Amino acid sequence: MDAKHDVLVIGAGCAGMRAAIEAHDAGADVAIVSKLHPTRSHSGAAEGGINAALGNAAEDSPETHAFDTVKGSDYLGDQDSIEIFTREAPGDIYQLEQWGCVFSRGEDGRLAQRPFGAAGSPRTVYAADITGHVLIQVLYEQLVKRDIQVYEEFFAWQLVVHEDRCQGVIAWDLLHGGLTAVGGKTVVLATGGVGRLYRATTNAYACTGDGMSMALRAGLPLKDIEFMQFHPTTMYPSGILITEGCRGEGGILRNSEGERFMERYAPTAKDLASRDVVSRSEQTEIDEGRGVNGSVLLDLTHLGAERILTRLPGSRELAMVYAGVDPIQEPIPVRPGAHYHMGGVETDTDGLTELTGLYAAGEVACVSVHGANRLGGNSLMETITFGRRAGRAAAEWALANTTVEVPESATRDAERELSELLGRSKGERPWKIRDELGQTMLENFGVFRREEQMQAQIGIIESLRERYPTVVVEDKGDVFNSDLTQAIELGYLLDVAACMLQAGIARKESRGAHSRPHDYPTRDDENFMKHSITRWVDGAPELSYKDVRFTKYLPEERKY
Amino acid sequence: MQVGLKIWRYDAKTGDKALREYEFDAPEEATLLDCLDIVKDRHDGSLAYRKSCRMMICGSCGMRMNGAAVLACKVRMYDIANAGQVPVISAMGNLPVIKDLVVDMDPFWAKFKAMKPYLQPGYDQPEDGREHVISQERMNVIHKESLCINCGCCVSECNSWDADPEFLGPQALAKGMRFVGDPRDAAKVERLDAYSGQHGIWECTRCYFCNERCPKGVDPRDAIAKLGAEAMKEGIDNDMGAKHANWFVTSAKTTGWLRETELVPKTQGVVSSIKEMKFAMGLVKHGKVPPPFPPHVAEGVKESRALYDLVKEQGRDGALGIVQGERALSRLEHTHGDGHASRDQADVTPGEEPTRRGGE
Numbered sequence: 072m073d074a075k076h077d078v079l080v081i082g083a084g085c086a087g088m089r090a091a092i093e094a095h096d097a098g099a100d101v102a103i104v105s106k107l108h109p110t111r112s113h114s115g116a117a118e119g120g121i122n123a124a125l126g127n128a129a130e131d132s133p134e135t136h137a138f139d140t141v142k143g144s145d146y147l148g149d150q151d152s153i154e155i156f157t158r159e160a161p162g163d164i165y166q167l168e169q170w171g172c173v174f175s176r177g178e179d180g181r182l183a184q185r186p187f188g189a190a191g192s193p194r195t196v197y198a199a200d201i202t203g204h205v206l207i208q209v210l211y212e213q214l215v216k217r218d219i220q221v222y223e224e225f226f227a228w229q230l231v232v233h234e235d236r237c238q239g240v241i242a243w244d245l246l247h248g249g250l251t252a253v254g255g256k257t258v259v260l261a262t263g264g265v266g267r268l269y270r271a272t273t274n275a276y277a278c279t280g281d282g283m284s285m286a287l288r289a290g291l292p293l294k295d296i297e298f299m300q301f302h303p304t305t306m307y308p309s310g311i312l313i314t315e316g317c318r319g320e321g322g323i324l325r326n327s328e329g330e331r332f333m334e335r336y337a338p339t340a341k342d343l344a345s346r347d348v349v350s351r352s353e354q355t356e357i358d359e360g361r362g363v364n365g366s367v368l369l370d371l372t373h374l375g376a377e378r379i380l381t382r383l384p385g386s387r388e389l390a391m392v393y394a395g396v397d398p399i400q401e402p403i404p405v406r407p408g409a410h411y412h413m414g415g416v417e418t419d420t421d422g423l424t425e426l427t428g429l430y431a432a433g434e435v436a437c438v439s440v441h442g443a444n445r446l447g448g449n450s451l452m453e454t455i456t457f458g459r460r461a462g463r464a465a466a467e468w469a470l471a472n473t474t475v476e477v478p479e480s481a482t483r484d485a486e487r488e489l490s491e492l493l494g495r496s497k498g499e500r501p502w503k504i505r506d507e508l509g510q511t512m513l514e515n516f517g518v519f520r521r522e523e524q525m526q527a528q529i530g531i532i533e534s535l536r537e538r539y540p541t542v543v544v545e546d547k548g549d550v551f552n553s554d555l556t557q558a559i560e561l562g563y564l565l566d567v568a569a570c571m572l573q574a575g576i577a578r579k580e581s582r583g584a585h586s587r588p589h590d591y592p593t594r595d596d597e598n599f600m601k602h603s604i605t606r607w608v609d610g611a612p613e614l615s616y617k618d619v620r621f622t623k624y625l626p627e628e629r630k631y
Numbered sequence: 632m633q634v635g636l637k638i639w640r641y642d643a644k645t646g647d648k649a650l651r652e653y654e655f656d657a658p659e660e661a662t663l664l665d666c667l668d669i670v671k672d673r674h675d676g677s678l679a680y681r682k683s684c685r686m687m688i689c690g691s692c693g694m695r696m697n698g699a700a701v702l703a704c705k706v707r708m709y710d711i712a713n714a715g716q717v718p719v720i721s722a723m724g725n726l727p728v729i730k731d732l733v734v735d736m737d738p739f740w741a742k743f744k745a746m747k748p749y750l751q752p753g754y755d756q757p758e759d760g761r762e763h764v765i766s767q768e769r770m771n772v773i774h775k776e777s778l779c780i781n782c783g784c785c786v787s788e789c790n791s792w793d794a795d796p797e798f799l800g801p802q803a804l805a806k807g808m809r810f811v812g813d814p815r816d817a818a819k820v821e822r823l824d825a826y827s828g829q830h831g832i833w834e835c836t837r838c839y840f841c842n843e844r845c846p847k848g849v850d851p852r853d854a855i856a857k858l859g860a861e862a863m864k865e866g867i868d869n870d871m872g873a874k875h876a877n878w879f880v881t882s883a884k885t886t887g888w889l890r891e892t893e894l895v896p897k898t899q900g901v902v903s904s905i906k907e908m909k910f911a912m913g914l915v916k917h918g919k920v921p922p923p924f925p926p927h928v929a930e931g932v933k934e935s936r937a938l939y940d941l942v943k944e945q946g947r948d949g950a951l952g953i954v955q956g957e958r959a960l961s962r963l964e965h966t967h968g969d970g971h972a973s974r975d976q977a978d979v980t981p982g983e984e985p986t987r988r989g990g991e
Contacts, residue, residue, distance in 0.1 A: 108736065110781050111681075111689040125761075168762040171750030171815060173777045176767040183767075198777075204688060205777060216749035246729060275684040308660065311686045389686065392707050395660055502672035545676025550643060550730045554676040 072239070072254045072477040076102040076220075077469035078462070079255025081227045081240055081282060084112035085203070085454035086433025086461075087261030088210035090422075093462030094259075095217050099469050101462075102220040104227050104242050104253060106277065106556065109211045113263055113275040114433075114454060117203025118314050120185060120195035121455070122448035123160035127177060128184040131192040133157040140449060141624040143189050144442025145583035146600060147295065150622040152420050156440045156456055163455045164196055172209040174198050187447045188315070188345050195448040200314060200385055203451060225251065226556045227281060229485055230258065230289045230429070231477045237289070237429035239477045241485045243556065248549020250485055252477045256469035257428045259461050260286060260416060261454075264434040265567045267560075269409035269517070270509035273305050273312040282435035284563035286416045287570065287607040291424050294437040294602050294617070296414035296567065297575035298584045300445055301518050303349035305408030307366040309393045313386050313405060315447070317371060318342045320382050324353065325368045325402065326361035347444055347584055350407035354518040357406065368402035375399075407518045411450055413441040413584065414574075417604065422461025428468070432461040439602065439620075443583025492558065498541035501558045508535055508564060516572060520587050525576040532568050539565055566607070573612040574603040596626055632659055634666050634708055635717035638678070641728050651675075652717065657708065663720070664692055664703040667732075680732040687846060690782035694732045695721045700784035702846045723787035725796075738796070739783050742803035746826070750810065753817025763815050772950060776809035779849045785841035797830040801841035801851030804832065808854035811861055812950055823862040832858045833872020857950035864949040874898045884939045887929030892920055 078094040080087045083105035094101040103109070124131040136157035141148055168174060168182060175198050177183040186193040198205040214221070224245040231239040231252065239254035262282030266274025283293055303324075304313040318324075324342050326332045336352035337344035344352075353367050361367075371379055376399045379387055383398075390396050390403045415437035422430040422438065432438075433454040440453055508531075515521075515528035539562060546554035580595035581587050601616040634657045640649050653670050661669075664685055671678045681691040685704045692703040696718050711718060726734035757763055785801040792798045799807075807826050810816045826832050832855055841851040859876065862868065868877055878897040882890045895911075896904040904911075914920050921927065929935070942948055 107683055107689075107691070108740075108781075111683050111691045113684060113689070115780075116684050116686060116688045165757075165761050169750075169752065169756065169815075171752075171810075171813065173770065173773065173809075174762075176765060176770055180764040180766050182762050201688075201778070204780070208777070212749040215744055246735075275689065277683045308658070309685070392662065392705060393660065393686070395707065395709060500672060500676070546679075548642075548644075548677065548730075551679040551733045553679060554671070 072475075073251045074102075075239070075254035075475050076100050077256050078102075078259065078465045079104060079239060079253055079257070080259045080261055080462070081105070082112070082261035082263060082433070082435070083107070083109035083221065084114035084261060084263055084433060085206050085210060085451060086114075086435075086458035087112075087259070088207075088214055089455050089458030090259045090261055090430075090432055090462030090465065091219050092210065092213050092217065093459045094466035094469075095219055097463055097466035097470070099466035101466070102222060102253070102255075103214075104222040104225045104240060106224060106226040106245065106281075108223050109214065109221060110207055111277075112207060113278055114451070115204045115207040116273075116275065116312075117206075117451050118200045118312065119187065119316075120197030120202045120448045121164065121206070121451040122187070122190070122194050122446070123164040123196060123452060124157060124192070124194050125161050125164060125182060125184060125196065126192075127181045128193040131194050133160070135191045136160070136194060138624060139189060139191050140440060140446060141442075142627075142629055143444055143446040143449075144440070145444050145594065145629055146596070146624075146626040147298075147439070147442030147582060147602070147619060149439035149442075149620040150624055151620050152438045153440050154622060155420050155460075156453065159456050160452050163452070163459065167206065167209060167455065170209050170213055172198075173205045188343075189446050190448070200316065206451060206455075222251070222253065225253075226559070227262070227285065228559060229481070230285050231481050232289050232426065233476055233478055233481070236427045238475050241477075241482060243489075245551055245553070245556065248552065250482060250489065252482045254475040254477045255428075256472055256475045257430060257465040259422065259465050260429065260431040260435050261433045261458065261461075262435045264412040264415075265564065266409045266412070268508065268512050268564050268568050268571075269299075269310075270506070270513045271305055271308070271310040271406055271408035273302055273310055273408055273410045279560035280563045280567040281560065282431065283415060284566040286424065286429070286431070287566055289426060289429070290606070291426055291429070292417050292604045292606045293567070293570050294414055294417035294439065294604055295443070295574070296412075296437075296570045296605050297578055297603060298413035298441075298443050299409050299571070300346065300411040300413060300584050301350040301407035302410035303346055303353055303407055304369055304405040305410070306390065306394050307364060307404035307406050310408040311389055311393045312408075312410075313369060313389065313403060317369060317383055317386050320371075320378065321374055322369055322371045323373070324349070324405075325370050326356045327363045328361060330361075332356050332361070332367070346447070347586070350518050351586060351588075353405075353407055358519070362406075363404060366404040366406040369398075369405045370402040371398040372400065372402065409513075411445055413437070413443065413445055414571075414603075418461070420460065421464035422457055423464060430461040430465045432458045436461075443585060493544055493547055493555065495541070495543055498543040499538060500545070501542045501561045504535050504538055504542065505561050505564070508532070508568060512568060516575060518586065519589070520575055520585065521589050522576070522587075525572060529569075529572050529576065532565065532572060536565050536569065570605040570607075570612045573614055574605050577614055578603065594629075600626065632657055632661075632709065632712045634661070634712045636666060636670065637717055637719045638670070638731070639719070639721040640678070640731050641722070643729050650719070657712070659709055661708050662704050663696065663701070663706040663708055666708055667703060667720075678732075679730040688780060690780035693723050693782040693784045693787065695723060695787065700724070700787040700844045702782060702784065705846050723783055725786055725789060725792045726783065734783070736783065739781075739786055739800075739802065742799050743781070743806060745799065746803050746807045746810075747818070747822070748803075748806050748810070750813065750816055751818035752815055755817060765814055769814055773809045773812040775849050776805045776812065776854050778847045779805055779809075780847055782846065784844045784846055785849075785851045788840040788844045790838045790840060791834050791836050794836075795830060795834060798834045799826065799831050801835075801855065804835075804858060805849055805851040805854040808858050808950070811858060819861070820865055820867070823858065823865055823867050826858055827862050827867050827870050827873065831870075832862060833870045853953060856953045860953050861949045871898050880939070883935050886926055887932030887935045888927070890926070892923060
């Protein structure tokens with residue numbers, strides 16, 4: 072073992088940093104292992120905002136927030152988690168503000184709150200269109216203030232499970248090479264999502280499901296992993312996000328015939344209907360041959376140059392750089408892209424997984440506040456509230472227990488696996504498998520899920536998994552060997568993909584982001600108001616189910 | 632489209648350095664970062680560079696293209712490739728290269744941490760436990776500084792850092808202004824004092840390369856100017872740079888012109904100035920020094936004094952008085968004879984052809 076700490080946090084986005092700060096303040100010696108410098112984390116790309124019932128813009132309450140969240144989740148969210156979440160969110164926001172977070176202000180000098188999709192009150196706190204960025208900055212500032220150690224650019228590879236406890240992680244030092252075994256009395260996974268499974272995604276290159284896969288390999292289950300949210304306006308072909316604000320300002324979605332097709336699908340809300348509705352409508356247009364290059368068109372031209380330049384300058388810049396289109400002159404090609412994973416490593420409301428010593432928070436986790444569909448603004452809040460709770464619980468357990476041990480054999484096994492991977496000189500380059508996986512996931516397990524396509528995709532993933540053990544890492548060096556880490560990431564992606572398909576094909580209903588209009592078009596509460604639980608057993612995913620935890624919100628039809 | 636890139640490859644272990652040329656096919660929408668990915672995937676897996684968000688927010692992919700710092704994900708290759716150009720890609724400047732396009736960011740973060748980059752709230756916490764109540768207008772003071780993504784492009788291009796690697800540098804100082812300008816921070820004076828030291832605010836040479844190269848519009852040079860103005864407003868003016876600036880003001884206020892003869896002693900002090908006597912005598916001999924007595928007072932000195940008073944009166948003697956570059960005129964407020972105030976329109980709007988005045 073090269074180093075040890077009370078609490079070891081893996082990942083340095085909003086959830087990871089918030090957990091580390093809390094564990095430090097609880098008196099624990101805490102360190103973070105992150106493959107990126109903390110401020111590079113993908114939480115920073117979040118634009119819209121963070122939800123808490125402060126009641127600054129209109130009357131609001133944690134109960135209303137909870138109701139909206141339960142309903143948004145299509146009644147798959149665990150209601151005890153949701154009630155804790157909405158009750159504790161306001162305090163967490165005040166804390167962030169007192170740390171110096173640069174939020175936008177209302178007329179009265181209090182935190183401004185804007186309306187967001189499917190929310191009963193304007194409760195989204197924000198900082199212009201860079202909310203994630205200001206959160207990442209303030210959390211990193213607090214990390215520096217506390218002098219919390221960060222193993223920067225250390226790539227977490229394997230969880231150390233010893234004597235039925237998680238006791239650390241084995242990581243690859245990107246800058247200098249070599250494996251490092253870092254012990255932790257408790258470990259908090261905060262590695263984010265796995266959007267990179269899809270060719271069209273808003274997610275960063277770093278979002279490769281590292282924590283989900285490491286947990287699977289350690290024998291832990293993933294919960295509701297079939298639920299991936301698709302954002303309706305991601306640019307073709309890069310998947311880069313164009314904010315909902317464009318439609319808020321009056322932008323219109325059109326098909327290849329120039330028709331404003333949302334009038335047919337959502338006559339009242341039209342282009343501003345909820346994310347899943349718009350994504351499904353777009354996909355229907357594309358599937359029925361009224362798309363343009365596999366996309367639809369987001370038309371802003373009628374807004375005029377002045378409005379675009381003053382209200383949407385960021386979106387215009389993104390369109391010009393990444394699609395080569397000036398939205399003043401031409402519409403932007405957009406399509407649904409993978410955006411956020413509702414599922415993840417199963418945890419209780421303190422972030423604890425079923426393995427002693429292992430906690431998880433943020434997108435990697437499924438504490439189940441989002442259920443089958445996440446509301447905009449709830450994910451940033453989740454990272455903070457449950458990051459804090461996981462950090463607190465991890466610190467308390469660590470402080471009450473004294474030993475930490477990483478057996479020599481764990482490092483030796485990892486060394487052997489590594490030299491095998493690096494020693495291979497003939498085989499396939501990982502990018503081919505990565506690109507095939509991304510394209511086929513989008514085609515066969517995207518916005519709509521058809522039985523035969525899911526069957527086909529299961530076969531494709533199996534064959535890609537067979538090819539994976541032959542991948543070749545060309546870079547044999549120690550220094551910044553991203554060729555090696557990208558090959559390992561591909562393995563993570565393949566694990567999670569297999570689980571998603573297994574859980575998805577078994578869910579014979581349409582709920583939230585899981586939509587099967589062709590064979591099971593409606594929600595089936597009798598048979599499927601339950602969480603999918605997927606484990607990795609003998610080289611394949613194994614599925615079981617768990618009940619949803621209810622408090623007082625009874626299921627009703629989800630209509631907006 | 633066909634893309635050509637020349638990439639400076641570097642191996643820190645052996646010290647080997649080579650300019651390698653790559654040619655390949657890329658989709659029309661490809662950015663420089665996409666092109667590097669193609670090279671790495673299909674031509675040479677050992678190419679090293681940082682990346683993550685690929686949408687200009689994570690700050691990972693700072694590097695140089697044809698000698699100027701860019702975010703690789705922000706450079707669209709279409710026009711470059713179609714013009715047949717083969718740009719040279721190299722690691723950022725001013726930071727040690729680790730491998731190929733990856734630099735050691737430790738010196739960068741060390742400066743960042745030296746700023747005490749966290750809010751120091753003092754005792755003035757909201758009594759109800761909720762948020763501080765502050766107007767948006769007041770928070771706008773630090774709007775640009777809070778856009779910084781720590782990519783390092785400004786540091787890469789900084790001439791003062793090049794001359795003195797201990798210079799705090801544009802990024803750290805912009806971060807400093809983010810706290811100095813924040814009404815919730817109680818450590819303003821201590822900060823200004825600390826930032827005014829030997830390698831601080833006044834070491835900037837005002838070359839404006841940081842403003843020019845910042846991919847996010849932070850304008851670090853403006854932030855440094857604001858720090859200087861705030862420091863002087865707080866009476867923190869011991870540094871030569873501050874004294875130098877102060878003399879411009881005093882000189883303009885008293886006689887309406889810059890008394891250069893006195894500038895050296897006022898900036899460097901008497902002792903240090905004596906060492907420059909030989910040079911000074913040479914100037915006198917060549918008639919370059921006006922006789923000090925009686926002091927010449929400029930005809931329009933009243934205007935100069937009125938301007939000084941106006942700045943004080945409007946509270947623009949600190950950061951608020953810093954108006955830089957092309958947007959300067961749009962931010963100056965003038966009071967007319969009849970008492971009403973107005974703002975001049977900007978002479979130049981970024982991206983637009985400037986309208987010409989006079990003569991036409």
